Amino acid sequence: MSHNFDDLEIIPLRESDHALASIAYTDEYKQATGLLRALMEKNEKSLRGLQVASNVIAQNPAHYTVWAYRIDTLKSFAADVKAGAADKDEKLAALQHELRWVDDIAMACPKNYQIWPHRQQLLELFEVNPDLLGEELTLDREIELIDYMLSDDSKNHHVWSYRQWLVTRFPTLVNLDSELATTSIMIQEDCRNNSAWNHRFFLFKLKNDNKQEWTTKPSFQEEVEFVANTIDKAPQNHSPWLYIEGLYSHYKKDIKDLQELTFKYACLPSDLGEDEEPLITSSHALDLLAKIYLKEQEKSKALEALNLLEEKYDPIRKGYWAYRKKLVEA
Amino acid sequence: MARLPSSILDYIAAQQNRHKLRNMTHILTLPIRDSYVTETSELQNATEEQIVACLEKSRDQVRSLETEKHVNFLNMFLSPDAPLPDKFTGLDASRAWLLYWSANAIRVLGGELSDEQKKGIPLTLESFKEDGVFGGGSGQDAHAASTYAAFLALADSDDEDAWGRLINPEEVLKHNLKLKSPDGGFASNVGGETDVRGTYCRLVVASLTNTLTTELTDGVIKYIASCQSYEGGFGGSPGNEAHAGYTYCALAALAILVPIREMDQYVNVESCLAWLSARQYQPEGGFSGRTNKLVDACYAYWVGASLVLINGAVHAGPSLWDRKQLAQYVLNCCQQSGGGLRDKPGCKADAYHTNYAACGIAMSQYIYFPEGENGLYWQATSCDGADTSICPVNPVYGVPLGVAERMRLYFTLKEENLK
Numbered sequence: 001m002s003h004n005f006d007d008l009e010i011i012p013l014r015e016s017d018h019a020l021a022s023i024a025y026t027d028e029y030k031q032a033t034g035l036l037r038a039l040m041e042k043n044e045k046s047l048r049g050l051q052v053a054s055n056v057i058a059q060n061p062a063h064y065t066v067w068a069y070r071i072d073t074l075k076s077f078a079a080d081v082k083a084g085a086a087d088k089d090e091k092l093a094a095l096q097h098e099l100r101w102v103d104d105i106a107m108a109c110p111k112n113y114q115i116w117p118h119r120q121q122l123l124e125l126f127e128v129n130p131d132l133l134g135e136e137l138t139l140d141r142e143i144e145l146i147d148y149m150l151s152d153d154s155k156n157h158h159v160w161s162y163r164q165w166l167v168t169r170f171p172t173l174v175n176l177d178s179e180l181a182t183t184s185i186m187i188q189e190d191c192r193n194n195s196a197w198n199h200r201f202f203l204f205k206l207k208n209d210n211k212q213e214w215t216t217k218p219s220f221q222e223e224v225e226f227v228a229n230t231i232d233k234a235p236q237n238h239s240p241w242l243y244i245e246g247l248y249s250h251y252k253k254d255i256k257d258l259q260e261l262t263f264k265y266a267c268l269p270s271d272l273g274e275d276e277e278p279l280i281t282s283s284h285a286l287d288l289l290a291k292i293y294l295k296e297q298e299k300s301k302a303l304e305a306l307n308l309l310e311e312k313y314d315p316i317r318k319g320y321w322a323y324r325k326k327l328v329e330a
Numbered sequence: 331m332a333r334l335p336s337s338i339l340d341y342i343a344a345q346q347n348r349h350k351l352r353n354m355t356h357i358l359t360l361p362i363r364d365s366y367v368t369e370t371s372e373l374q375n376a377t378e379e380q381i382v383a384c385l386e387k388s389r390d391q392v393r394s395l396e397t398e399k400h401v402n403f404l405n406m407f408l409s410p411d412a413p414l415p416d417k418f419t420g421l422d423a424s425r426a427w428l429l430y431w432s433a434n435a436i437r438v439l440g441g442e443l444s445d446e447q448k449k450g451i452p453l454t455l456e457s458f459k460e461d462g463v464f465g466g467g468s469g470q471d472a473h474a475a476s477t478y479a480a481f482l483a484l485a486d487s488d489d490e491d492a493w494g495r496l497i498n499p500e501e502v503l504k505h506n507l508k509l510k511s512p513d514g515g516f517a518s519n520v521g522g523e524t525d526v527r528g529t530y531c532r533l534v535v536a537s538l539t540n541t542l543t544t545e546l547t548d549g550v551i552k553y554i555a556s557c558q559s560y561e562g563g564f565g566g567s568p569g570n571e572a573h574a575g576y577t578y579c580a581l582a583a584l585a586i587l588v589p590i591r592e593m594d595q596y597v598n599v600e601s602c603l604a605w606l607s608a609r610q611y612q613p614e615g616g617f618s619g620r621t622n623k624l625v626d627a628c629y630a631y632w633v634g635a636s637l638v639l640i641n642g643a644v645h646a647g648p649s650l651w652d653r654k655q656l657a658q659y660v661l662n663c664c665q666q667s668g669g670g671l672r673d674k675p676g677c678k679a680d681a682y683h684t685n686y687a688a689c690g691i692a693m694s695q696y697i698y699f700p701e702g703e704n705g706l707y708w709q710a711t712s713c714d715g716a717d718t719s720i721c722p723v724n725p726v727y728g729v730p731l732g733v734a735e736r737m738r739l740y741f742t743l744k745e746e747n748l749k
Contacts, residue, residue, distance in 0.1 A: 320603070
């Protein structure tokens, strides 16, 4: 549907002719943003305004001002529908179409910042006005979009942040078990996907720290086994090592329990016979071993591990390992 | 008691794969590599190969900085007569950023802004003013990031008259307070995201205008601390994955609020240091922004400056990262032949990467010592053999040393004169 804009006077870009970083916009962009400025100046929130907003966003999705105008417009539609305004049917249809419209923008512009706060406000609007959506608010559509976007870029920071927002904001609507299962699958597919590990940490904490109902509650030991199995596939993968140390630190467990795990991938020459070469397949195991030895007050062994890292296994971080040695000696 | 790894054959295969690389004595390679293939490792290997090829070409030499070419490239964004082509429309809401990145990079690289450019910055920003602060372009809503960029571009312009004309500290404070959320975070704009980038941007402009009131800063440290992830780095908001850009924002924001040497009272500096240090990769020499992600020249600043800040708390000395290898990555692999600096070989240079790669080199060519309590004042001494054509950069404010200090002094004196 096309709207009439004849009554609107386009407001051109108001700036000096000598402005820097100016852009030779296309006529189409000038026209769309000119209309937007005119609508915003009049504070008009209308169906035609929504159309202009769509047009500007299609040409420049990073234009945050138009996103703010768009959500204000939609919120005013919600009020108009409730008040029974003359054009309430069209406005209701626009509201019901909005999530689908955002889906398309999200898929076309995966790195965009603005989509996600927009979507957050929409969900909050539908949460308090379920009649606007025409159906009960569920997160199925959200999770479907997120999964689709992660299938394209499995580490998209915005998408993962939005996923966490959903889990936090709608604890009763989200299926935490299937969330956790998703991270298992993604880690299975690419054990180096650190974003999936981060989300898993976030969920595991929720599961154990909150009193929410979970059908399955993995025990700490089961989780440690999951991590250990993943480490075994690729011992030099930093993600699971960070994860397991993070878990031990968060739950105040003793890292000495991890000594056996580290021994699978690192050992010290002083523990071996004279002709034996230590077989070290993970610098992260060596790092953790140094921490464990330090805790056990075996300072010389801790220093031995750090020396190996400094000289042979991670020399680009020489300065850092030297600092760690200083901490041991102190 | 020899302990065999579970997958010894994989290990041996990996060692053999490394053989070729290890024969190149001038490129440090990690002796350990997993042969288990995933999407991440494939991408990493392909990138590494490309970078090693680039490093190979220059052998052990560090290419010098092609300042003139880079300045010419940056001048393209600061020309009053020639607008950027329409393919830059996607940056229409980031024009304040373009001013800051370009003007700042010119100064950091040791170039000079022309009088036309110095006048052009306030002239352009005048029409970006909104609600006491700045939007990304004319007629756009006020935004924390645009405001931050606009303030720093104005600081870089040295035009004190323009500061007095365009910035009213009371309005800045009022706007910042309006966008503060109950959890101690700040929204980027009305209806926009709340994250630690917003916190950093707002604290910088509050500090420059001397409006860091208790009302503004109340609860902010707690918010910043809540963004630290189990990895040690910081995410954009609580629970998010550790990311070097947000880690920088968190540490720099904290440095504005508390004496750097006392940062350990609020966040875990040891785990943060470990995570930051792990961002430097071998054989690339560059920094990555997240665990298991690729190196990118912009992280020379985000990680480099974060290391400078954290070092103010842990006092680990100047060798926390391999400065030479970082310089080799940025200078040998990321200088575009036509001017400008880029993310990595194969990418195109842009103003963002040029600025942060330049600021990153500045982090590596000098050793910085904090002075005073508020992160504003720093002493810098050049490293041995450093290229001192590049300016030392304030690791909290991201502008050449002296620039932010001058603006803060200006508004402090102005306030005193008003009393």
